Amino acid sequence: MDVMDPGAKSSPIQDPDWDSALQFLPAADSRPLEKRPGGRRLWLGLGLLLCALLLVLLTTVLVWHFHLRSDVRVKKTYIGSMGIADQRFLTTHEDPTSLEFRRLAALVAKQLKLLYSKNSELSKYFLESTVQAFSEGDGSGREGVVAYYQSEFQVPVQRKDLLDEAIKSLEKTEVDQPGRHGRLLLKPQDALNVRSVVSGALDPRMATPTFIAQKVFTLHVRKEGMLQSPGFPDSPYPPNTYLQWRLRAQPRHRVQLVFHTFILEENCQRDFIKIYDSLAPIEHRMLTEKCGYPHEPMVFLTSGNVMLLTLVTSAEKNFPGFRASYSQIPITNDTCGGKLSGRNGSFTSPFFPANYPPAASCVWDIQVPMGNFLKVQFTSFSVSGPGQKGSCTRDYVEVHRQSSSSRLCGSRPDSTVVSSRSNQMTVRFKSDSSYVDAGFSAIYEAFVPTDPCPGRFPCLNNMCVNISLQCDGWDDCGDDSDEENCQCQASQMRCRNGHCKPQFWKCDGVDDCGDNTDEENCGQCGAGLVQCPDGLCVPDKLHCDQKHCHTADHAHCKNALQVQTCTPHTHKCRSGRCITKLNPECDGEDDCDDNSDEENCACGVRPYRSSRIVGGQTSREGEWPWQVSLHFRGKGHTCGASVLSDRWLLTAAHCVQEAAGYSKEDQWEAFLGLHIQNQVNQWTVKKNIRRIIRHPDYDPPTYNNDLALMELDGPVALNQNIWPICLPSATHHFPAGSAAWITGWGTTREGGFTAAILQKAEVRLVNQTVCSSLLEGQITEVMLCAGVLKGGVDACQGDSGGPLTVMAPSGRSFLAGVVSWGDGCARRNKPGVYVRITRYRDWIRDQSGL
Ligand code: 4AZ
Secondary structure (H helix, E strand, O other): OOOOOHHHHOOHHHOOOOOHHHHHOOOOOOHHHHOOHHHHHHHHHHHHHHHHHHHHHHHHHHHHHHHHOOOOEEEEEEEEEEEEOOOOOOHHHHOOOOHHHHHHHHHHHHHHHHHHHOOHHHHHHEEEEEEEEEEEOOOOOOOOEEEEEEEEEEEEHHHHHHHHHHHHOOOOOOOOOOOOOOOOOOOOOOOOOEEEEEEEEOOHHHOOOOOOEEEEEEEEOOOOEEEEOOOOOOOOOOOOEEEEEEEEOOOOEEEEEEEEEEEOOOOOOOOEEEEEOOOOOOHHHEEEEEOOOOOOOOEEEOOOOEEEEEEEOOOOOOOOEEEEEEEEEEOOOOOOOEEEOOOEEEEEOOOOOOOOOOOOEEEEEEEOOOOOEEEEEEEEEEEOOOOOOOOOOOOEEEEEEOOEEEEEOEEEOOOEEEEEOOOEEEEEEEOOOOOOOOEEEEEEEEEEOOEOOOOEEEOOOOOEEEHHHOOOOOOOOOOOHHHOOOOOOOOEEEOOOOOEEEHHHOOOOOOOOOOOHHHOOOOOOOOOEEEOOOOOEEEHHHOOOOOOOOOOOOOOOOOOOEEOOOOOOOEEOOOOOEEOOOOOOOOOOOOOOOOHHHOOOOOOOOOOOOOOOEOOEEOOOOOOOOEEEEEEOOOEEEEEEEEOOOOEEEEOHHHHOOHHHOOOHHHEEEEEOOOEOOEOOOOOEEEEEEEEEEOOOOEOOOOEOOOEEEEEOOOOOOEOOEOOOEOOOOOOOOOOOOEEEEEEOOEOOOOOOEOOEOEEEEEEEEOHHHHHHHOOOOOOOOEEEEEOOOOOOEOOOOOOOOEEEEEOOOOOEEEEEEEEEOOOOOOOOOOEEEEEHHHHHHHHHHHHOO
16 A cells, blocks of 8 residues: 555654653643744754765765776676688587587687687676587688687676677678688687687577576478477467577578467567577577567578577567478579560569578669660569668668669568669669568569550659559559549549549548548538438438438437337337437437337447457457357368357358358357467357358358358356447448448458458448449348448458447447458458348347347
8 A cells, every 4th residue: 555654654752853751741632743843844954954965975876886986897798600711510510518519619719718818808808608509601611610609708887888899890801801811810829710700799688587498499401390489389488488499401501481370479578589690699690580470471581501590588478479480492693683684574582572581682684675765663672671761781772774873772662663764774682691671572674765654654753554543543653643633523523632532432531632622521511400420411400300311310319209100210119119319229328118228238348348351450359359260170260250149149151151061060169259369368268059040041142141140059158358249220320431340360461361360450331322333233232331442451351250340429339240242352442241230130139039
């Protein structure tokens, strides 16, 4: 408790200002304390002064201790590698207990001591060196063996930086001094013929004394194999662990590591992996550092025949971990670059779309037929690396045309085009020895200077796009030049900035114009008028009369009016009477005379907490407690479903079709309360299925009535991650344009891979007529469309059967739809199609009693 104890604070015995006689006054009240107020203030002042003096003294001591006192020392660890010419690598050098290992290690340690002795800074503070591993040299004969070592120093705190500089100065290799031939740093007393030294400070996160487990695995990559974090996939990785996997390929081979699953804590300060182009964790040989759930390709290649993978975990929050396969790839001279000719063609960075290896250097000489000009379009471009913002000195692409050259680096989401006013161009790609990225893919094309885009639209940035894409509302060029100076058609609206956009993008909640014109004056009816949810402006008084505004809105029709005739726009109470209020279910107000609108409302909220989808984000655990993962035996996650109660799930009929046994109950397992595939936790419940009830009118060719109920083989105990979603009544109105959420473990792109962690994405409900025209008449009344018409966000394969969730103003979530089908995934103007649940309210009740 953080409350101060008043008795202790004013204890008379502890107060030096007290006259001892006063302690024996009989009264228990505090008046005697007030008798000498002046004296108390004096003591208080003296006390404060004393405190201030003590504080100054303490600060001075601390400053002196850490900054001025020269004998306060800290331990510094450097990790390095040493290329040695006059030694040959033996297989016994892999075994630290062998005689050969120990003999060579002793020589390396001696040589390091000698190297350090030549620098006053290093010699003064050096403690010891230990050799961790050896590998074959670069195969050229220049370096026979590479030794990986750790050197410890004890240095005064204020000289730490000088020590770093001194260590750096050791890195004087032949490459740095091209004029010098022969041995580096070789003197008569040298133990070894050293060709190169690379070293740097150890990442402090890898030197934590709290590690419970530290282990090194040595693997040979000659044969392909798999490695994984401990416990994967059945249990999370252990806490406080530092693991190293040393991978060795044959000489003149690269190591390739491909991650198939990767799920770590999102905070890289706590749990992370690092991959090195080395057998020791030398920071400037680091290829990557990863944590969380990366979306980019996780394929890494080394420059030589060794790789080090490290995993560091913290005390808490342990995740499933990773699984990766390793293999070796021969190093050849033609990995990249060369002469390119013809009218068009393509080229990529080495191993694209895998990450390019470090220390790569490629040159492409491109020549198209005489009389043409040449352009190169980078269709994908990610050549990054920390600390090279715009300077392009580490990894870069250099384009030489005529007499000029320019460098490109960083990430470019849109296509980049460079053109030459001649028929030649040279493109160079260079990567340095640390940090790799996905690289680039490029196409080149000859063009006639007078007609750069025959039959197509020439963008200002030299790209060519189909003529039909000009003035269609989409920025196809990437620089908007195809959307400028347009004559808007009848189906389009004109934005203030002159662009034309489809009329149906108006007031959809997305700034399509770029200047928000399409989202202005939305929902503003004139004086005395109010807007119905379908956009119609009606006189205020007539708003709730069911005649003028067919979709009367909640705010305006607050006092539910009981009416004689029930219509599709009224709500039917259990008594059979109808009320005018829109969506009165579970809104916290008793609207029906029998209160039936507020019954069965233990749904649609996250119960005990206050707390793949294409283009989505990772959801938080317990965020969608009605989401279910349906596993088909032998196939794993196959479809989504929603929890309706402790016994019933709702999914898509096409998930449980007759074909291949999908309609058989015993072939399915339902995972409720699941967040990450293959990782169950205390809230996850696996249930078998007692009964599948497919909608009798499900029509596979058209996906009409694509709905099925699943009865669990017993009731599930609801918990903080398992909770039903609210079913909307048959007359519940979900206005077009309103926000909805899709969730699932489906593929994160069309034809891509399923997600390990539950994904979520926000979409908007699409007007039925608009959707019907976009999807060429395939939309029936029992379907509902939702998406982002710009494209890029959608449900996809594996999301089927999962929920389309709409949150009501009350904060409760309602099941507006069930993921059913679509024209591909996330394509522009192709919203996803969902089962319109309001149309099945009676069927669900008839079958399940809910
Ligand atoms: C499917 O194959 C699927 N874009 C589900 C939803 C969508 C497309 C495909 C909607 O299960």
